[in-house]
Amino acid sequence: MSSQLIFFILAALSIMSALFVVFSKNPIYSVIWLIVCFFSIAGHYIMLNAQFLAIVHIIVYAGAIMVLMLFTVMLLNLNKATEPHKPMLYKLAAMISGGLMLLVLLASMRSTALGAYASPAYTESGYVQNVGMVLFTEFLLPFEMTSVLFIAAMIGAVVLAKKEVH
Amino acid sequence: MQLTNRSKVVTKPEMTWVEKLYLPAILGGLQITIKHLFKKKATVKYPEVKKEFAPVYRGMHVLKRDEQGRENCTACGLCAVSCPAEAITMDAAERQKGEEHLYREEKYAAKYEINMLRCIYCGLCEEACPKDAIYLTDRIVPSEYTRGEFVFGKDMLVERIDDRVDVSKRKKEYSI
């Protein structure tokens, strides 16, 4: 019962904060609502007994990526006067892509049946040791591939940031 | 052209590996600071412990009285003349009958003012005074709120009969 209650509170919080991210006028508030959203999702992970995933989610997203986002947003000039007027074409493109997104979501939701809430069974698969075990045996190749991807991104960043030598 | 042989050519040699670690230098610095933890403290706890003034300290002026409590000053004006900052002004007056217990000489200063903001505390008035009347003491000039209040009159300068100021340290014997 209590876990169900916590689940619904967390779910409501994550949906609400996600909506606020979109609807906030001030980008700083958007970023802060996004952080709240990440926290509620981390709460969901903890509900599923995936502590490692939850804390990594917080460290990586809330602790590092969102700090950088906030960093950039803070440096922007947020005066209303500097906001550019968006041409009609942009609005049309946004409308079409949003509509397509809705279509995909609807299609996927139609095929899923909404079951009753079932309290997740107690598992230890979310613990660090078990996550590590799975990552480095069953999913070793995808895991290493992602690290290659990161290296590629890092090298790209270094190349972009480096001064050109004539 | 070399004028003296005290000049030194500054070189900045490449740092060795140990120096580049910076840790020995930091440890050395920590050692120096921790030594100060046990050193004698320089603080004087002011209101309880007062620091001795030097004997040559020149603070607020006093107009002395003699042993019988009569004012020494005879308003000769030598102090005002000697004053490089022109801080001293005075009005002289003649001693009336029945005032002999107040003033030592027949002429006295009816008004005697020192502008403490102009005064540079050089002590020339004290040197100039032929009557042992003015001395600079080790008292500190009190703070005031306005500039006008810093013009001290006789009420601030003349020493009180019941609270004599000791100037023995500043009395000098001159032989002419």
Place this chain on the structure above:
Amino acid sequence: MSVLVFKAILVVVLFLVSLGIAAYSTYAERKVAAFLQDRIGPDRAGPFGLLQPIADGVKMFLKEEIIPTLSDKFLFILGPSMFMVTTLMVSAVIPWGMPLEIGGEMFALQVADVNIGILYVLGVVSLGVYGIMIGGWASNNKYALLGAIRASSQMISYELAMGMSVVAILLMTNGSLSINHIVEAQGTGKLYGFINVSGMNWNVFYQPVAFLIFLICAFAEANRTPFDLPESESELIGGFHTEYSSMKLGLYLFGEYINMFISSAIISCLFFGGYNFPGIEYLGTILPHNIVSIISVLVLFGKIFFFIFFFMWVRWTIPRFRYDQLMRLGWQILMPIAIVNVLLTALGITLFGN
């Protein structure tokens, strides 16, 4: 007594102790600063100035509170509160001593022995920067903004090296992330395998490099000199808390001292055996269990106080870094050393076993 009641009491006690230590750290800071500079420091409020923190607290509460007109009011208030909350949250996973025995039951002196202990610490510490950033931005002041930006980049840079140095410690304790396990592992076994002093098997003897990196990063994370660029009072007039006054400023200052306290606690737990002390097993045989527990708590606090003193000691020794030096140290020196240290530790463990 149920576990829940005990934990609730522990949380309240920890909260009060953290605040008390933070308050007296301000006093200690001024005293240490004074003594290192041949002065005597505050000595007017009470004997030896012991009531000074209370006087400071009253002053902070009674001062006029100014919120700049053009600031973002909500965020301006949110900043210091977030900073305070995140600093206080870390103390939950630190084992403060050996378990207490009350009515035949054992109660661990730790609020939550979570499976991910040290990651929790890193996570919460990384959140601490939000308080500074939000406060600095909301002030609508260029110095505050500069301070906030410096804080965020500095914290992100040093978190990486910090995490890497912790990895070496985790390798030492069979990969357990729980701080409780890390501390317990340092209380058993012989030092270097042959020096038989109980409770002396501290990580610092195996991992001096990791300790050094962690210490430097702890300085940077707690915004202490030589890494106090976010609030450098001589160039940024206080940095992110330029516009703050009254108790909101007090929260920032307090948070810094709580940060220092918690960092010291974590350093003690990870590298200096936490509540373990030489001869802990021998004392356990001659004294009742609870008394040994209390001694262990006192020992941990002794270590913490030493590190708090060390923080202050360093503050009055080393001048502040320049910004590019700070970044170079973090990324080009500490990071590679930490990674090499992890690799060497792994190699050593595979070659020599434990």
